[in-house]
Amino acid sequence: MALHYSDFSWLSLLILLLPFCAALTLATSSAMARWIALVTHLVVLLISIGLAIDFDASLLGFQYVEKSLWIATLNIHYFLGVDGISILFLPATALLFTAVTLASWNSIQTMQRLYFSLLLILEATILGVFSALDTIFFMLFWEATLIPLYFLISLWGVGANRRYVGVKYVLLMMGGGLPILFAFVLLAIQGDGSYIFDYTKLVEIARSNQYQSIIFFLLLFGFGVKIPLFPLHTWLPVLAQEGHPATIATVVGLKLGAYGLLRFVVPLAPDAAHSFQDLMIGLGIIGVIYGGVAALSQTNLRRMLAFSSLSHVGMIVLGIATLSQQGIQGAVFQLLNLTMLAGGLFLLIGFLHQRIGSTDIISLGGVAKTMPLLSAFFFFLGLANMSVPGTATFPAELLIIISVLDSYAGVGLATLFGVILGAAYFLGIYRKAFLGECRSEIVAEAVDLQTRELLIIFVMSAIILLVGLYPQMILDTMRTATDAWVELLQP
Numbered sequence: 001m002a003l004h005y006s007d008f009s010w011l012s013l014l015i016l017l018l019p020f021c022a023a024l025t026l027a028t029s030s031a032m033a034r035w036i037a038l039v040t041h042l043v044v045l046l047i048s049i050g051l052a053i054d055f056d057a058s059l060l061g062f063q064y065v066e067k068s069l070w071i072a073t074l075n076i077h078y079f080l081g082v083d084g085i086s087i088l089f090l091p092a093t094a095l096l097f098t099a100v101t102l103a104s105w106n107s108i109q110t111m112q113r114l115y116f117s118l119l120l121i122l123e124a125t126i127l128g129v130f131s132a133l134d135t136i137f138f139m140l141f142w143e144a145t146l147i148p149l150y151f152l153i154s155l156w157g158v159g160a161n162r163r164y165v166g167v168k169y170v171l172l173m174m175g176g177g178l179p180i181l182f183a184f185v186l187l188a189i190q191g192d193g194s195y196i197f198d199y200t201k202l203v204e205i206a207r208s209n210q211y212q213s214i215i216f217f218l219l220l221f222g223f224g225v226k227i228p229l230f231p232l233h234t235w236l237p238v239l240a241q242e243g244h245p246a247t248i249a250t251v252v253g254l255k256l257g258a259y260g261l262l263r264f265v266v267p268l269a270p271d272a273a274h275s276f277q278d279l280m281i282g283l284g285i286i287g288v289i290y291g292g293v294a295a296l297s298q299t300n301l302r303r304m305l306a307f308s309s310l311s312h313v314g315m316i317v318l319g320i321a322t323l324s325q326q327g328i329q330g331a332v333f334q335l336l337n338l339t340m341l342a343g344g345l346f347l348l349i350g351f352l353h354q355r356i357g358s359t360d361i362i363s364l365g366g367v368a369k370t371m372p373l374l375s376a377f378f379f380f381l382g383l384a385n386m387s388v389p390g391t392a393t394f395p396a397e398l399l400i401i402i403s404v405l406d407s408y409a410g411v412g413l414a415t416l417f418g419v420i421l422g423a424a425y426f427l428g429i430y431r432k433a434f435l436g437e438c439r440s441e442i443v444a445e446a447v448d449l450q451t452r453e454l455l456i457i458f459v460m461s462a463i464i465l466l467v468g469l470y471p472q473m474i475l476d477t478m479r480t481a482t483d484a485w486v487e488l489l490q491p
Contacts, residue, residue, distance in 0.1 A: 002061025003081065003200065009066050010051055011080040011131050014044055014090070018124035022117035030112040037116035038101050044123070045094035055087045057477045060484055062133065062200065063087075070137070075195045079134035084481030085263070085332055088474065089130045089254075092339040095463075096253050097123045099456045100246045103347045107246070107354055108156060115156060122148040122250065129256055133199045135184040135264075143177055145256070146170050152247040158353065159242030165235075172235050176225030180260075183218035186211050187268060203267050203488060216272035219265040220280075226257030229317065230286045233310050240306035245350025248302075252309045253343030255316070255335055262320050262331060262485075270489045273323065280321035281404075285411050285418075287314020292421030296428070301349050301359040304429050308385060309342055311418060318415060319400035322407055323489050328482045330399030333474055337392045337464070341384050344460040348378050351453050355446040361429065366438030371448045375434045377457045382430060384464050386423045392467035395475075 021040040025033040055063060062081030070078045082090065101119060108115045125148070128141030146169075154166035187202050187209060188195045196202055209215065225232045240248050266273040273280070291311025298304040312334065319331030351374060352367070353359055368375035384391035387398075397419065405412030438444040449457065467474060 002059070003065045003067075004056075004059060004061060004063040006064040006066065010047065010064050011082070011127075012066055014047055015080075015124050015127050015131070017044065018120045018127075022120035022124075025117040025120065026113050028113070033113040033116045034101065034105060037120055038098070040120060041094060041098040041101055041123070044127075045091060045098055048090035048094045051082075052087055052091050052477075055082075055084075055477065057084055057480055060480055065133075067133075070134075074136075074197070076136045076197050077134045079137055079198065080131045081133050082131055083484075084478040085485070086130045086259075088336055088477060089259070089339075090127060092336055093123060093126055093130070093254060095459075096250060096339050096343045099343065099347060099460060100249055102452055102456050103249075103350060104244075104246045105452060107244075107350065111155065115152070118148040118152055122152070126250075126254055126256065130259070135187070135197045135199060135202070137197075138199075139177070139181055139184065142180070142256075142260075143174070146173050149247070149251070153239065153243045156244045156247065157242045158244055161238075162242045165238055165242040169235055169239055172225055176222045176232075178222070179218040180222035180264075183215045183222070183268075186215055186218075199264075206268050206270055206488075209269075212269045212272040213275070216265065216269035216276060219260070219268065223257045223260035223265060224283075227255065227261065227313055227317070228257065228310070229283050230290050230310070230314075233287075236310060237303045237306040240302045240346075241300065245302075245346050245353060249343040249346040249350075252306070252346060253339045253341075255313055255338055258313055258316050258320075258331070258335055261317065262328065266320060266323070267485065267488050273489065274491075277321060277323060280317060281408055281411055284314050284316075284318035284321050285414050287311065287317060288415055288418035289421070290314075292418050292425060295425040296421060298425070298429065299361045301352070301361075301364075301429065301433060302346075304425060305342070305345055305349065308422070308425065309338070311422065312338060312342070312385075315397060315400055315415065315418070318404050318411070322400075322403040323486070324403045324407070325482060325486050326399045326406075327403035328485055329475060329478060330396050330403065332478055332482065333396035333399065333471070334393065336474065337384075337396055337467070340460045340463050341381060341393065344457060344464075345378070345381050345385070347460075348374060348381070348457060351449065356440070356442055361432045363440060364433040364443060365436050365440070366443055367434040367446075369438060370444060370446045373449045373454060377449075377461055378434065379430060380461055381464070382426045384468070385426055387419060390465065390468050392464045392471065394468060395471040 062083045065081035067079045125144040132138035150170045154163045291307045295307035316331045319327040387393040
């Protein structure tokens with residue numbers, strides 16, 4: 001697999017700048033902490049956009065590569081690089097964290113320095129997950145995401161059980177990390193006594209590994225907890241209910257587990273992926289239907305969005321499971337969409353919660369009369385959630401559905417039913433929460449989106465609209481990389 005080295009360590013700059021500035025936020029005043037955090041996120045955003053623009057989509061392999069020996073006796077390297085699949089996740093991540101920082105500007109009243117420093121550290125670990133090309137180095141970033149998330153959930157969650165949820169989330173994710181690590185060790189051990197943790201080399205020799213089936217199930221389970229796959233999803237609605245909306249926006253918007261599925265599970269066990277393709281298809285369609293049905297029965301906006309996310313990620317798993325060009329393109333496209341879509345919806349829920357103090361249907365009603373801008377943007381993002389033509393999710397889900405119909409006609413029809421469920425649960429809960437008469441005095445006196453909040457949601461909505469109208473700019477960036485991904489799976 002081709003490696004294109006960079007003259008400057010851009011990826012290291014992105015990753016190391018964030019914890020350095022996190023230390024600065026701890027050493028300054030609370031008033032300055034959020035400004036340092038915001039400026040840092042913006043700098044990272046600008047650099048990542050520059051890298052995405054400079055990225056040569058026609059080149060095969062990884063670009064901006066940095067590689068140096070880290071642990072010589074085990075042949076572990078400090079190894080970073082991005083390809084057409086991962087490059088766009090860098091600016092998407094930076095933009096989401098910029099939005100989360102602005103959304104938290106006034107809502108965080110306690111331990112502000114610690115909160116904004118943890119956001120910076122979390123962004124660094126997530127960028128590392130998207131950039132690491134050594135499996136042990138990847139695990140370092142993967143597990144490191146749990147440290148800031150534990151404190152963000154436990155200290156600033158809005159539910160009474162937030163500390164319990166923080167512990168549950170971390171323990172479940174650590175439990176999922178163990179089989180991933182074990183699989184990477186099995187992959188690394190070579191018959192001649194040497195070790196290979198280099199992802200680019202492991203992909204090339206993946207078919208020769210005699211433990212492919214074991215590796216496949218270890219990785220599928222490990223990443224499945226994070227995705228989450230049914231029935232490993234129980235942490236998601238609870239986290240959505242108890243956590244701070246800004247924190248949940250990062251967890252739900254950035255589907256690291258699904259990225260692990262397409263980056264590691266299938267390429268590192270290609271023969272097993274073909275053998276157990278029906279299993280992946282089954283897990284995907286169960287997620288789509290179960291998530292939609294569960295969302296339909298919810299009476300809380302947060303839990304509805306959590307199950308909606310489960311349905312969407314089921315669709316992504318279906319795209320990956322088809323092992324086809326259209327399917328993988330649709331899956332990567334939808335992963336990128338969720339950064340803005342799920343992130344934006346949860347940020348809007350956070351703005352609503354700040355004003356009303358609740359996201360239960362019984363406490364709402366008539367929101368559109370007093371908060372028309374919030375209601376309008378929530379409806380627009382809801383249209384994107386339903387994959388209405390003109391929004392970014394439409395071409396992504398169209399690619400996935402066509403790829404599924406081509407291979408599994410019955411599953412494809414069930415997927416279309418899942419799309420109908422998506423319209424049913426969103427429109428139903430929107431009507432009850434936002435339309436009709438004001439049933440609460442708090443709702444009647446609530447103020448609409450302020451300038452800062454309006455800017456956040458406008459930018460995220462504009463991106464969803466722009467990409468929906470011109471999806472080819474995303475597809476062109478990933479085409480060479482997805483071609484190579486599919487070629488790896490050919491018998």
